[in-house]
Amino acid sequence: MKITGVTTYVLRTSVDKPFTSARGWWYKTKNAMLVKVSTDEGIEGWGEAYGPAEVTKTVVDTLLAPSISGHNPFDTDVLWEKMYQRVEDYDPQGFGVAAISAVDIALWDIMGKALNRPVYALLGGAHRKTFRAYATGLYFSAEEGDFNTPAVEEALAYQEQGFTGVKMKIALPPKEELKRVQQVRQALSDDVELMVDANHGYNLTNALFLGKAFEEMGLAWFEEPVSPHDLNAYADLRNKLQIPLAGGENAFTRYAFKDIIEKRAMDIIQPDVCCAGGITETKKIGQIAEAFGISVIPHVWGSAVGLHAALHVMAALPPAPHSWRPVPMWMEYEQTENPFRDHLVQNPVEHDGGIVRVPEGPGLGFSIDEKVIDRYRIS
Ligand SMILES: [Mg+2]
Numbered sequence: 033m034k035i036t037g038v039t040t041y042v043l044r045t046s047v048d049k050p051f052t053s054a055r056g057w058w059y060k061t062k063n064a065m066l067v068k069v070s071t072d073e074g075i076e077g078w079g080e081a082y083g084p085a086e087v088t089k090t091v092v093d094t095l096l097a098p099s100i101s102g103h104n105p106f107d108t109d110v111l112w113e114k115m116y117q118r119v120e121d122y123d124p125q126g127f128g129v130a131a132i133s134a135v136d137i138a139l140w141d142i143m144g145k146a147l148n149r150p151v152y153a154l155l156g157g158a159h160r161k162t163f164r165a166y167a168t169g170l171y172f173s174a175e176e177g178d179f180n181t182p183a184v185e186e187a188l189a190y191q192e193q194g195f196t197g198v199k200m201k202i203a204l205p206p207k208e209e210l211k212r213v214q215q216v217r218q219a220l221s222d223d224v225e226l227m228v229d230a231n232h233g234y235n236l237t238n239a240l241f242l243g244k245a246f247e248e249m250g251l252a253w254f255e256e257p258v259s260p261h262d263l264n265a266y267a268d269l270r271n272k273l274q275i276p277l278a279g280g281e282n283a284f285t286r287y288a289f290k291d292i293i294e295k296r297a298m299d300i301i302q303p304d305v306c307c308a309g310g311i312t313e314t315k316k317i318g319q320i321a322e323a324f325g326i327s328v329i330p331h332v333w334g335s336a337v338g339l340h341a342a343l344h345v346m347a348a349l350p351p352a353p354h355s356w357r358p359v360p361m362w363m364e365y366e367q368t369e370n371p372f373r374d375h376l377v378q379n380p381v382e383h384d385g386g387i388v389r390v391p392e393g394p395g396l397g398f399s400i401d402e403k404v405i406d407r408y409r410i411s
Pocket of ligand 1: 229231255256281
């Protein structure tokens, strides 16, 4: 089998209610950069890159597509290295790796379809086929001066839907934020876990103040308390706090995760399959983490293509630790409005009482609705 073509798609739609995290960058649109890889046997595979869509599209079009054309799509390791060599000297951590991720995911989709097997089976099989889903939401929106009440209402709505975990965005000054988190924690049932995500908006002092309080409140984890560029600060926090620290959604390739793991900076790493290097690289990151006793709970924030890819990798990640009763794997289920998550494929990922199952069809296990692509494609 040979790769005969690589097509890129930028999809865009506006959102009704713009929102932000601690980054202060307002989401006014939802975007997706999809890749379709075609072969001489008529089998096509789909992939997705996380991050600014026009940039990753350009990388695929100008650098990656020419370097894999004519090659066998089953050579995933070889093609990954080939693509990485095209970006390594200029962008070893960033858009280049996100673009590689999209192509790599599409290659796995092709292999699964060619063999009539789900991708997780090609990765060595599923250690687990179901995941507890946690709802990611509770962002900040422009018109909400008082953030407290909307956060509680939104959290309770997720609980009502059956989610057993809720992750809220935090960004306000520490004392103010603490009140907001306390209100949400008190409103939720004891059997619903609460995570907090600061999107690296605090310094070490404020993160320590909040982390101690979160610890007493029994929160599940504290995500990106401080800058991802300051792994020493993470290691300091980790020595002083018992609450698990999470991060890694903006780390790319096994080399970045090697640094996190070497510094023992985080309890939970969160590679995103659509930017950390695709399925090939995320599996390697998971194996390195397992050897060092670090949990892996991937970051998931994309269209139906990315969600499907994430579930296959998550099924195949080694249990850490091996146990009679292993810790169940969480699946991040982002809840802001997104037609590319809900309508892009004919069989979208859905949760049943907060439980999501790994897709069972060939390849990634979906069929794209090309009408949705035509409707939202801008380039
Ligand atoms: Mg996050």
